Amino acid sequence: MFSKLGTGAVILALALVPGMGAKAQEVIKIGIPTGLSGANSVVAPSVVQSAELAVDEINAAGGILGKKVELDVADDGSGAAGAQKAADSLIFQKKVNALISMQTSAARNGMLPVVSRGKVPYIYTSLYEGRSCNKYLYADGAVPEQMVGPIVDHFMDAYKAKTFFLVGSDYAFGRGMLAFTKAYIEKKGGKVVGDEYQPMDATDWTAIISKMRSANPDAVIFSTAGGAPNVTLQKQYKAAGMKAPVGNLSVDEGTAKTMAADADGVFISASFLTNIDTSANKKFMSAMKAKFGDKLLTPNDLSVPEYDAVYLYKAAVEKAKTTTAEPVIAALAEVSFDGPRGKVQMNAQRHAPLTMYLGQVQADGSVKIVKSFPNVSPGEQCPKL
Incomplete structure (x- = not known):
């Protein structure tokens, strides 16, 4: 399927919650700008798979605040210029509620001014060099x-x-x-x-x-x-x-x-x-294998934080009782998720203590x-x- 992804944004159709309509106000959109081409192209498709599983599970359980969740994936080319274009499209044209993405640091840095202008919550899921600080940014990867x-x-x-x-x-x-x-x-x-x-x-x-x-x-x-x-x-x-x-x-x-x-x-x-020998990780790995079968790309430390981050965003929206940026940003530091990596909470200066x-x-x-x-x-x- 990934060979068909172009350099533009691609909406991934995910299962509808039974009985839920398709009106715009009934959908929460998560944008995923990531390097489907360029340096990150080796690993980015596995990131998309992790996000797909998280959203499938969330939708099957009733969505977020009763709304269906959709993913909108855009190729950032693994660099600053591509990330700026991807963010601009996702935020101002596709009207996503949040950005959750594994990106190169060059792409992240290039995209941050667009995020600030668009005032959209942004969870960065890649391991990275640290100290990227912005009002709208949280990180759940290692530093x-x-x-x-x-x-x-x-x-x-x-x-x-x-x-x-x-x-x-x-x-x-x-x-x-x-x-x-x-x-x-x-x-x-x-x-x-x-x-x-x-x-x-x-x-x-x-x-x-x-x-x-x-x-x-x-x-x-x-x-x-x-x-x-x-x-x-x-x-x-x-x-x-x-x-x-x-x-x-x-x-x-x-x-x-x-x-x-x-x-x-x-x-x-x-x-x-x-x-990792935990029940949560075994459950995650089984779910990934069941969903993707022989198309499964190896889950890894650049893709699994994406899965965690989708759930962290869900928890923050539910705590805030809205997708409005300011309350969600405040809630992101307070919520946690117990997943395949263990408990993850971005409460350490917008970053997460990790095993x-x-x-x-x-x-x-x-x-x-x-x-x-x-x-x-x-x-x-x-x-x-």
Whole structure:
């Protein structure tokens, strides 16, 4: 179905609540601008699937405030210009009640002025570099304070790593994540012997891998744009015969599946992995398999927060008893949702404390949980809002 999605907005028809009409005032619209093309195209379709399941479940249970929920998906091209166009269409033409989306940081930053102008609640569901603060923005994905420690600490403890080489995409996410990582490494007594960046659409990492070889670090950490750059960098790193252990701050479990043996041994830090052993996650995974069958794309740490966020929006609207932006914005900090990642509440400066998992990719692309870290704080994010 995703091959038919164009670059414009696409309305996904979802099941109507029995007996409910199709009048505009009886519908709540959620806009999903996400990277169906560009760097995020590897993972964005799984994000849409998570949103579809959440809305199907909500509609089957009576909708929100008795109203049917519809999704309106728009391709943001994984970048700022595309995100601005997508947001403008969703907010001012399609008249969505909220935006809930996994996007690149470039897309998010490009879209925020449009969100402010449109005064629409916006839940950002991607792991990211942190400290994106706006009156209309909440985030339920992980930030560096939650992601970096598990990987760096493991390399220092298990591999006795003292020197690190960092590689990122040259935009807010890559630089923000690695700036935090460098400070954390130095605070722990380690040393960064190289940090290199390439554009989001880079495909040739030969020169950087050559620099890595010369620096001979004990460990390397990648923070490239989620999806395509992760695939090309890891494949070329493996093909070059590099041996230092790899930690990746942006690879998700779905992307790991596509990389398979190329990603064997890579460590990731995530708030969701498919084999989390809880009844809520087993229920979620069963529902996803029942809905999508052999079309199911691997649920992952970039898609499952979308599922949670749809339910968090539902809870906020029901608490506010309206879809009007201001009351919903106030309610988003107060509501919570117990889902496949556990309890999620965006009450820490518009971000969420999360249980984090250190995972290691296996040869078949699956991810083994190495260790869990309950209720990790996102730290200082938006103290002035």
